[in-house]
Amino acid sequence: MNMQTAITMTAAETVLVDAYTAQIGELPGEGAVLSARDTLLADLKKQGLPTRRVESWHYTDLRALLRSVPAADPTAFAQRVDPLVDGSSVLSVLNGKADPKGAPAGVNVRSYRESLIDGVAAADLVERDADDAIGRINGSFVRDGFEIEVTEGTELEQPLELQLVQSAGQSHMRFPVTFGANSKAMVIERHLSVSDAPSLVTTVCDLIVDDGAEITWIILQQQGEADSHLAQVNFDLGANASLRLFVINAGGKLVRQEVHGVTTGEGSDFKLRGINLLGGETHTDVTFTLGHDVPNTTSTEVIRNVLFDRAKGVFQGQIRVAPDAQKTDAKMACNTLLLSDDADFSAKPELEIFADDVQCGHGATVIDINPTHLYYLRARGIPENKARAMLVNAFVDEIVEELEVEAVIEPLEAIIAIWLEKHA
Amino acid sequence: MAAVQETIDQVALIDVDQYKYGFETKIEMDKAPKGLSEEIIRFISAKKNEPDWMLEWRLEAYQRWLTLEEPTWARVNYPKIDFNEIYFYAAPKSTPGPTSIDDVDPEILKVYEKLGIPLREQEILAGVKTPRIAVDAVFDSVSVVTTFKEELKKAGVIFMSISEAIREHPDLVKKYLGTVVPTTDNYYATLNSAVFTDGSFVFVPKGVRCPMELSTYFRINEKGTGQFERTLIIAEDSAYVSYLEGCTAPQRDENQLHAAVVELVALDDAEIKYSTVQNWYPGDKNGKGGIYNFVTKRGDCRGKNSKISWTQVETGSAITWKYPSCILRGDGSRGEFYSIAVSNGHQQIDSGTKMIHLGKNTSSRIVSKGIAAGVSQNTYRGQVSTHRKAENARNFTQCDSLLIGDKCGAHTVPYIEARNSSAQFEHEATTSKISEDQLFYCLQRGIPTEAAIALIVNGFVKEVIQELPMEFAVEAQKLIGISLEGSVG
Numbered sequence: 081m082n083m084q085t086a087i088t089m090t091a092a093e094t095v096l097v098d099a100y101t102a103q104i105g106e107l108p109g110e111g112a113v114l115s116a117r118d119t120l121l122a123d124l125k126k127q128g129l130p131t132r133r134v135e136s137w138h139y140t141d142l143r144a145l146l147r148s149v150p151a152a153d154p155t156a157f158a159q160r161v162d163p164l165v166d167g168s169s170v171l172s173v174l175n176g177k178a179d180p181k182g183a184p185a186g187v188n189v190r191s192y193r194e195s196l197i198d199g200v201a202a203a204d205l206v207e208r209d210a211d212d213a214i215g216r217i218n219g220s221f222v223r224d225g226f227e228i229e230v231t232e233g234t235e236l237e238q239p240l241e242l243q244l245v246q247s248a249g250q251s252h253m254r255f256p257v258t259f260g261a262n263s264k265a266m267v268i269e270r271h272l273s274v275s276d277a278p279s280l281v282t283t284v285c286d287l288i289v290d291d292g293a294e295i296t297w298i299i300l301q302q303q304g305e306a307d308s309h310l311a312q313v314n315f316d317l318g319a320n321a322s323l324r325l326f327v328i329n330a331g332g333k334l335v336r337q338e339v340h341g342v343t344t345g346e347g348s349d350f351k352l353r354g355i356n357l358l359g360g361e362t363h364t365d366v367t368f369t370l371g372h373d374v375p376n377t378t379s380t381e382v383i384r385n386v387l388f389d390r391a392k393g394v395f396q397g398q399i400r401v402a403p404d405a406q407k408t409d410a411k412m413a414c415n416t417l418l419l420s421d422d423a424d425f426s427a428k429p430e431l432e433i434f435a436d437d438v439q440c441g442h443g444a445t446v447i448d449i450n451p452t453h454l455y456y457l458r459a460r461g462i463p464e465n466k467a468r469a470m471l472v473n474a475f476v477d478e479i480v481e482e483l484e485v486e487a488v489i490e491p492l493e494a495i496i497a498i499w500l501e502k503h504a
Numbered sequence: 505m506a507a508v509q510e511t512i513d514q515v516a517l518i519d520v521d522q523y524k525y526g527f528e529t530k531i532e533m534d535k536a537p538k539g540l541s542e543e544i545i546r547f548i549s550a551k552k553n554e555p556d557w558m559l560e561w562r563l564e565a566y567q568r569w570l571t572l573e574e575p576t577w578a579r580v581n582y583p584k585i586d587f588n589e590i591y592f593y594a595a596p597k598s599t600p601g602p603t604s605i606d607d608v609d610p611e612i613l614k615v616y617e618k619l620g621i622p623l624r625e626q627e628i629l630a631g632v633k634t635p636r637i638a639v640d641a642v643f644d645s646v647s648v649v650t651t652f653k654e655e656l657k658k659a660g661v662i663f664m665s666i667s668e669a670i671r672e673h674p675d676l677v678k679k680y681l682g683t684v685v686p687t688t689d690n691y692y693a694t695l696n697s698a699v700f701t702d703g704s705f706v707f708v709p710k711g712v713r714c715p716m717e718l719s720t721y722f723r724i725n726e727k728g729t730g731q732f733e734r735t736l737i738i739a740e741d742s743a744y745v746s747y748l749e750g751c752t753a754p755q756r757d758e759n760q761l762h763a764a765v766v767e768l769v770a771l772d773d774a775e776i777k778y779s780t781v782q783n784w785y786p787g788d789k790n791g792k793g794g795i796y797n798f799v800t801k802r803g804d805c806r807g808k809n810s811k812i813s814w815t816q817v818e819t820g821s822a823i824t825w826k827y828p829s830c831i832l833r834g835d836g837s838r839g840e841f842y843s844i845a846v847s848n849g850h851q852q853i854d855s856g857t858k859m860i861h862l863g864k865n866t867s868s869r870i871v872s873k874g875i876a877a878g879v880s881q882n883t884y885r886g887q888v889s890t891h892r893k894a895e896n897a898r899n900f901t902q903c904d905s906l907l908i909g910d911k912c913g914a915h916t917v918p919y920i921e922a923r924n925s926s927a928q929f930e931h932e933a934t935t936s937k938i939s940e941d942q943l944f945y946c947l948q949r950g951i952p953t954e955a956a957i958a959l960i961v962n963g964f965v966k967e968v969i970q971e972l973p974m975e976f977a978v979e980a981q982k983l984i985g986i987s988l989e990g991s992v993g
Binding site for chain 1: 914925929
């Protein structure tokens, strides 16, 4: 678009570009990795951060929203916390430094830093498309993360928690994960903030779900009110594989969670469930694209949003059905409770269909709490604020219940309840 | 599966080449040289005896247009338009302004006859019991004849060509022209503002219920002429008007550009109903030729409790890029959009609506039915938004797509933007093919496949057809039939 004209860089853009020059000597990886980084940064420099003129960033003007970027803070200190679910195996990344110890049997882990150093990572450091600002920032600065392989046939009894704790500064991490054929696992990707200092965290997870694997991946984002969080999950689903992806956003100042997937094996099933609890001044964007590339695949997406205060929420969801992907069944719903006049929510559910023998649909609603529901509860002596909280809770709890495992549901419900108490 | 195969076979047989209205009339034309420049705009303005302010308005738009870039966001593909290869003005030569229907070139009348337009007053009057229609027929940019002028005059309704209105009612035109679609609006609207050649002007004064349906038939005729219509409809307080627009164009080899602008203004308690049946030449079966239809249509519900309703049946054009919208400015105003978009052959449609809720207690309703066949691409693109102050905004949107054949595409791109907690938005979209169950049910009762598909498709679009005025509903159903010939009865 404006590629020929040199852009005037914003403060955040300048910090990013300068930081690259400053850090270049210490970023892990040489040769191909380094040149991949250079290419990504050159693109970032050339195009700047995306504005609303870029269609996929229409509702999240990153250039305007990312006003400042905190400098890397080598003195920042962060500590492990207890896992969300008792008995989980924990792999932690504290302020961007990954500790590959603690993997359960059947799971091979090494730090992504090693992949960067030995050059294996070079192939990962590419842009998804011309609008991939997250891939660009992350790829330029990535220092660590995990390379994980859940071996064929492995069935994990307990969840595997990827615990990402940030206290200040910046962290850029990558997680290439392969789930071997017929493996079963639940992974909890948990983002925590342990201080009020602003931070910038970017993550890219590349998931390969092989034939017949059954995977549940939960993203629980609880960053601080001053934090920016740019995350991307890419996945590829093999034949008869199933992936359930739960995204729970309950924090952060500027949050963009992208999910991009393709089904490459027949009979695969994908589920996206999202809960966005948005309060304060947050701007939270969940952007999702799914390509049904082969016949006989199914997907459902249900996103529930609750907005208080001056929060801004965005959901963009695109389902593509390739020309030969007959018998695709895809359904998407985005429901929003807009509870404040100062909050706003934008939804863009998209269908792009090139095959005829399909069932595809989407629905989107935006509404306040139903007054008759409220009346029903109040008529039974429940005070208004409590009644409202009950109704909001019921609205999002439906999603949590789908996890079915009580040990996971309980702590998530507790987090939601605490959040609602604070904001309602 | 047999029935599905049959459907596909039948769709494959559809010969979009056999465009029913693809004839060409040989009438002497008065043309400006090809291309666009200030001189051409001065020429157009002079040809139409326009006042200076109008010329300035055009030139300003032209200067603006030169700075704009052609939009590329729509899901349509076409070779770049060479604006220097287009005739921006073409008028039938025989018109020093016909005074009665007998003065009109019989060639032109024959064209309308073939189209079945009830142009002759006596024909209309003969059908005493059927509702009467006033026709302002547009034949390549210039209004040829206007009927029923007298009766409308009695009611106080002004219905004339826009060029006439610029001369006769400059104050009204000046007051409203460009207030809904400003000259700076978008690439094609700006182009239209610079070069528009004709169109209709309707003014319904306070408290008047327009005594008849107003109707215009657009027709693009001369080779290589872009047609730039400008329509302006104003309904004053408590007025009501129903306007019908129908289009057919003859077969052409090269692509023709059509960039119209339609502006509607509804004041307090006024209601405007705007219906379109568009059946321009869609190109041949290899995707050659056909009309480029890049239209900006927008209604402004300016007054309290005003209502604007768009109904469209889009079956023609090679490329359609059209978003009839409503700005719900007045408190309690209401916007409606009902659409059937049928694409076949190599047609590409990117159409939808915008409902912008600005006033309090505003409501809108969108029902869009897309039917894609052949190798066509059919996109619904729509926006529903509320302003922060727009309390109790209410929207219901339903977009359904039906796919016939596995080479076509149906897409839905809605933008839903809520800025107020009292907003209540519902949106749903579905895409599927003709249900096997429904087909089976019909076949089992001895209904042949073709008739069964016709029945199902008609059921699919019924909700929208019902919104059309009677006369149009019949034509629309016929057009859908022609468009899907082979698969639909």
